[in-house]
Amino acid sequence: MAEILMIEDDLELAEILSEYLQKNNYNVTIIDDPYLGLSTLNTNKFDLVILDLTLPGLDGLQLCKEIRKNNNIPIIISSARHDITDKVNALENGADDYMPKPYNPQELLARIRSHLRRESIKIERETPQNSDFEVKDFEHEILFKGKALSLTVAEYDILKYLINKQGGAVSREELIYNCESINEDTTNKSIDVIIGRIRAKIGENPKAPRYIHAIRGIGYKLVF
Structure with missing residues (x-):
């Protein structure tokens, strides 16, 4: 929101x-x-x-x-x-x-x-050039360290939104209302599940994350 x-x-x-x-x-x-x-x-x-x-x-x-x-x-x-x-x-x-x-x-x-x-x-358009992530809208894919990730539509929308926020904290509710593929009836727990799948696909340890950090009481942020 x-x-x-x-x-x-x-x-x-x-x-x-x-x-x-x-x-x-x-x-x-x-x-x-x-x-x-x-x-x-x-x-x-x-x-x-x-x-x-x-x-x-x-x-x-x-x-x-x-x-x-x-x-x-x-x-x-x-x-x-x-x-x-x-x-x-x-x-x-x-x-x-x-x-x-x-x-x-x-x-x-x-x-x-x-x-x-x-x-x-x-x-x-201002996504940092030295980022490990690259959004390719025309192809509808996201590259991680130069390789295309295999993402569902919901995973793509959420990861793209986090990338575009350039390190800003994003609430689960904001993801629900701003990602077109996410139904408005989606629960916060469902967002956590999708985040978990994205972390797995980039080989991230959720207990010691390098990229996607949980922000207590808010949601998540992606660190470049």
């Missing part, structure tokens, strides 16, 4: 958007203070930021600029300010999108999906 940080001081609107996004399998953290929002982003893992411009204590344009200094996360501006100058400044200060309020939550959902899809493609 993708993690979204919403920095918005209109808590009624934030709750409405959050409920809608959560129904569509997105986890939303709402922060109404810009400084706390920046701190939360720097200390937690998020996939996308929804940012209001009119915030107490710090203008959203400046906050957008501060976020972009150290983070390449997609930023969608959600603002009642319709002036073209604000739109231009937001984009020039690092925003990826600008949505004037009011808008339909369906449009916000579509834009979130679009940005996360592009981010996923970018991550895939």
Whole structure:
């Protein structure tokens, strides 16, 4: 499940958007203070930021600029300010999108999906060249140390997702909701079984793993 940080001081609107996004399998953290929002982003893992411009204590344009200094996360501006100058400044200060309020939550959902899809493609293209793993999408195979692994569709999707996360921790729920071949009714235990099969196929000792590490209380990460 993708993690979204919403920095918005209109808590009624934030709750409405959050409920809608959560129904569509997105986890939303709402922060109404810009400084706390920046701190939360720097200390937690998020996939996308929804940012209001009119915030107490710090203008959203400046906050957008501060976020972009150290983070390449997609930023969608959600603002009642319709002036073209604000739109231009937001984009020039690092925003990826600008949505004037009011808008339909369906449009916000579509834009979130679009940005996360592009981010996923970018991550895939940036897979480290010195990795022992290589994803070959056209052939629908994954090479391990230059040799193609014999994987089921579910094993392929999970291993590819772990590779594309480039060492980031991935929850079992995130794997269930983001791997097309995995049924949404799949249990966490089933994910553990599939991970075990992948480990066996790369000759990994689960008690002393070199590549796929279990993260207590979260899920797994793949270390290159």
